[in-house]
Amino acid sequence: MPKRSIVPFGPQHPVLPEPIHLDLVLEDELVIEAIPSIGYVHRGLESLVAKKDFNEMVYVTERICGICSFMHGMGYCSAVEQIMNVQIPRRAEFLRTIWAEMSRIHSHLLWLGLLADAFGFEALFMQSWRLREKILDMFEIATGGRVIFSVNKIGGVLKDMPAEMLSNFVAVLDGMEKELRETTQTFLDDYTVKSRLVGVGILTEEDAIRRGAVGPMMRASGIEVDMRKTGYAAYDEIDFQVITSKECDSFARCKVRIAELFQSIEIIRQAVSKIPDTEISVPVKGFPNGEAYVRLEQPRGEAFYYVRANGSKFVDRMRVRTPTFANIPALMQVLQGCQFGDVPLLILTIDPCISCTER
Amino acid sequence: MEEIQKNIYKIEQVELFPVIMEKKNDMWRLVQICCSFVEGNYEVTYSFATGYEISNYRLIVGKEESVPSISRVYKSAILYENEMRELFGLNVEFIKVDYHDKLYRINEETPFLKKEDR
Amino acid sequence: MAQFLSFTKTVMKNLFSKPVTTAYPAAPKIYPERTRGHVEIQIESCIMCGMCMRSCPPGAIEVKRNENSWSINRFDCVQCGYCVEKCPKKSLSIVPGYTTPDSKKSIETIIKQSDGTEGEKKDA
Numbered sequence: 001m002p003k004r005s006i007v008p009f010g011p012q013h014p015v016l017p018e019p020i021h022l023d024l025v026l027e028d029e030l031v032i033e034a035i036p037s038i039g040y041v042h043r044g045l046e047s048l049v050a051k052k053d054f055n056e057m058v059y060v061t062e063r064i065c066g067i068c069s070f071m072h073g074m075g076y077c078s079a080v081e082q083i084m085n086v087q088i089p090r091r092a093e094f095l096r097t098i099w100a101e102m103s104r105i106h107s108h109l110l111w112l113g114l115l116a117d118a119f120g121f122e123a124l125f126m127q128s129w130r131l132r133e134k135i136l137d138m139f140e141i142a143t144g145g146r147v148i149f150s151v152n153k154i155g156g157v158l159k160d161m162p163a164e165m166l167s168n169f170v171a172v173l174d175g176m177e178k179e180l181r182e183t184t185q186t187f188l189d190d191y192t193v194k195s196r197l198v199g200v201g202i203l204t205e206e207d208a209i210r211r212g213a214v215g216p217m218m219r220a221s222g223i224e225v226d227m228r229k230t231g232y233a234a235y236d237e238i239d240f241q242v243i244t245s246k247e248c249d250s251f252a253r254c255k256v257r258i259a260e261l262f263q264s265i266e267i268i269r270q271a272v273s274k275i276p277d278t279e280i281s282v283p284v285k286g287f288p289n290g291e292a293y294v295r296l297e298q299p300r301g302e303a304f305y306y307v308r309a310n311g312s313k314f315v316d317r318m319r320v321r322t323p324t325f326a327n328i329p330a331l332m333q334v335l336q337g338c339q340f341g342d343v344p345l346l347i348l349t350i351d352p353c354i355s356c357t358e359r
Numbered sequence: 360m361e362e363i364q365k366n367i368y369k370i371e372q373v374e375l376f377p378v379i380m381e382k383k384n385d386m387w388r389l390v391q392i393c394c395s396f397v398e399g400n401y402e403v404t405y406s407f408a409t410g411y412e413i414s415n416y417r418l419i420v421g422k423e424e425s426v427p428s429i430s431r432v433y434k435s436a437i438l439y440e441n442e443m444r445e446l447f448g449l450n451v452e453f454i455k456v457d458y459h460d461k462l463y464r465i466n467e468e469t470p471f472l473k474k475e476d477r
Numbered sequence: 478m479a480q481f482l483s484f485t486k487t488v489m490k491n492l493f494s495k496p497v498t499t500a501y502p503a504a505p506k507i508y509p510e511r512t513r514g515h516v517e518i519q520i521e522s523c524i525m526c527g528m529c530m531r532s533c534p535p536g537a538i539e540v541k542r543n544e545n546s547w548s549i550n551r552f553d554c555v556q557c558g559y560c561v562e563k564c565p566k567k568s569l570s571i572v573p574g575y576t577t578p579d580s581k582k583s584i585e586t587i588i589k590q591s592d593g594t595e596g597e598k599k600d601a
Contacts, residue, residue, distance in 0.1 A: 035456065039463035044446075047471050056534045059557040127487060130497055144511035144571070150557045158562065159511070182487060191480040212389045212435040230411050291364070293406075295390075295413070304391050304406065321391035329435035358463065 015344040018354035034335040065356040073152035079307040082292040092156035094275040097234040101264040106135040107299030156281025197251035213330035215301020220252035227297035322356035394443035425450035446471040508573035513556040529560035548586035
């Protein structure tokens with residue numbers, strides 16, 4: 001038997017903006033096993049329900065993550081709305097859909113940039129983030145924040161987007177789509193990119209289910225599941241196809257995310273053309289009592305919200321299962337049998353968000 | 360097994376493994392395990408999904424009782440089980456990869472239990 | 478051929494076009510009107526009810542009814558805008574312009590004088 005050695009990876013590593021530690025068991029250059037270790041930035045936000053009332057918690061949940069912050073707020077709000085039997089106005093649902101899809105574009109572009117950086121294509125990294133900047137500017141115009149929007153409230157949304165703003169956004173997205181095609185073509189065609197991604201990090205369909213992978217990770221393994229198809233918010237009126245790939249490797253994950261970028265732009269176009277002119281929020285009276293769970297599709301995958309309330313100002317228990325938490329076991333599967341040099345890249349292909357994971 | 364709310368079923372501890380093996384054989388994935396502490400008892404909810412279907416199975420566990428780990432059936436349960444033991448102090452037996460309360464590097468013991476419940 | 482030099486077109490375009498970045502700080506940054514920069518108070522209409530103090534998620538606002546003072550720790554404020562939404566008299570507003578960094582935390586206090594106008598401002 002060849003000699004085995006254990007190499008520590010992280011918590012500080014050039015590809016990781018956030019701390020996660022892995023113990024890699026190596027046989028020469030081959031990874032035999034990886035043992036994850038998290039917990040460097042645990043904040044215990046879930047336990048804040050005992051101190052912040054159920055309205056204030058909206059602002060706390062938004063701060064779980066800096067990338068999918070909007071969808072965290074949205075998940076919590078819809079869970080509480082479900083408990084209180086509040087039907088939010090249709091326009092608010094459409095606005096939430098538009099913002100959620102914009103978040104998806106912003107998150108996927110961020111990921112593409114980080115991926116390019118991980119395999120050493122810095123100009124491509126710059127190009128992706130440059131496109132992302134336009135989305136952030138649009139967020140600032142619409143909500144007043146570039147990352148944390150604070151527009152969700154229980155019973156609707158706080159800010160409206162006038163028709164003029166919406167048509168301006170669609171015009172910006174139309175222009176962006178052209179540039180996006182050009183940039184993403186490099187990811188899809190370039191020889192150097194392909195040589196790092198194709199055939200690396202295979203996660204078979206069966207493993208994806210057994211390890212509970214979610215989101216693009218799962219769809220790249222050929223499983224056609226996208227929570228948006230369950231029709232929460234305004235997705236029931238929007239026509240789109242779930243994007244999957246049968247190739248199961250890192251390149252497939254990249255392809256799925258790129259296709260989702262264009263899909264998101266298309267969804268925003270549809271939503272803008274269908275948005276009804278109603279109120280944006282309804283008044284909510286009383287305190288929640290009961291329990292509800294909500295599943296929604298974040299850029300990184302399915303997020304699970306569980307809220308249990310007891311009829312008082314404070315919610316009893318709030319649980320968030322973030323997509324990265326579910327993808328870590330899948331990552332461990334992917335790392336088994338890979339080359340040591342591919343480890344940083346494979347960690348990136350799950351689109352890790354450690355602050356989400358540790359809440 | 361009784362349905363207490365849509366898609367939430369209450370089960371007894373003896374039913375846990377039959378349910379989980381059935382889910383495993385039908386290729387359901389583990390969505391999450393949630394622990395909460397309600398009126399002196401732990402409530403452990405196992406959620407499974409296939410496609411767009413979801414089922415939640417809820418186990419009521421007394422404060423001094425323990426639950427067996429399902430991490431040998433569903434490997435992805437390791438993180439959830441370590442998490443609930445560390446944050447709530449629920450005794451989960453025989454976890455495949457046991458972090459010994461060091462999953463999250465926090466000093467306080469069982470921080471998610473209220474002071475009076477500890 | 479697409480697999481080689483696929484990025485060249487972009488490189489050429491970038492080489493011969495103006496930079497996309499702005500010349501900040503030489504050219505000032507113009508914020509959109511909705512930017513959540515910092516909280517401001519119209520002390521004249523404030524009734525010292527303390528609603529903002531009770532609803533502030535990070536607990537940055539303090540209202541002292543007996544001293545007629547409203548104070549905010551701008552370093553704790555997260556610009557969520559919940560106080561603005563809760564204020565019954567709409568005295569609070571969230572306006573563009575981020576707070577400046579400092580070497581130590583300070584609390585800004587605004588006193589409402591007996592004639593209703595804004596009194597002295599002090600930083601502690």
